[in-house]
Amino acid sequence: MAMRAGVAGGVLSMAAAGASASASAAEPVTQTLELPTLTADLAVQVAESADATQQAAANYELQAERDAAAAAAAKEAKKDLAEAKKKAEAKKKAEEARKAAAEAAVSRSSERTTLSTTTTASAPASGSVATVIAFLKAQVGDAYVMGATGPNAWDCSSLVQAAFNQVGVELPRVSQDQSMQGTDIPLSQIQVGDILYWGGKGSAYHVGVYIGDGQYLDAANPSKGVVIQDLSGYPASGAVRVL
Secondary structure (H helix, E strand, C coil), X not given: CHHHHHHHHHHHHHHHHHHHHHHHHHCCCCCCCCXXXXXXXXXXXXXXXXHHXXXXXHHHHHHHHHHXXXXXXXXXXXXXXXXXXXXXXXXXXXXXXXHHHHHHHHHHHHHHHHHHHHHCXXXXXXXXXXXXXXXXXXXXXXXXXXXXECCCEECHHHHHHHHXXXXXXXXXXXXXXXXXXXXXXXXXXXXXXXXXXXXXXXXXXXXXXXXXXXXXXXXXXXXXXXXXXXXXXXXXXXXXXXX
């Protein structure tokens, strides 16, 4: 019986052990982890890290703005340079055009001077023309008196009339009518003996006679009398040829 009791006890003990093991297997296993305590130093480090991140973002944004501004400035500078180049080219073309116009004007002036020199150069007076010129030069120094007809005082038209009367050419008495006589001659083609007039044709207020070398002879005014003058100083309006 003692043996049976021992065996029975052993069986019960094993059963209890098995039950305990089964109970242990059925219960979930729980593990507890301990987190480090957030100390003051760690909080400072976290704050500094956040500040650094924010500063980096601000720096990046500032750099982006600077890059954009630099790009805009470069674009504007390129535009200004193109505009300045355009203006410089326009100025250069205008200057070239001005120089070309000036050169053309000088060339035309030279041509006119050459033509004038060629066509108005003195030619030896001969025949009737020589007689007219000789009479006129003989009166140089005489007085100018309005309405006078010589022999020692003249007005402009009476002197011209008397000179051409020496060769049988009868001219009207006054300047207006004398400007209507003969053949019209361009001033670039005048010759010795041509009558010059000042004012409109048919309404001339003064006359004289071309004597060559760019000069004419006339009864000028009361202060000058009968004189020889340069045509360049008092250009005539027109000319007629009666001889």
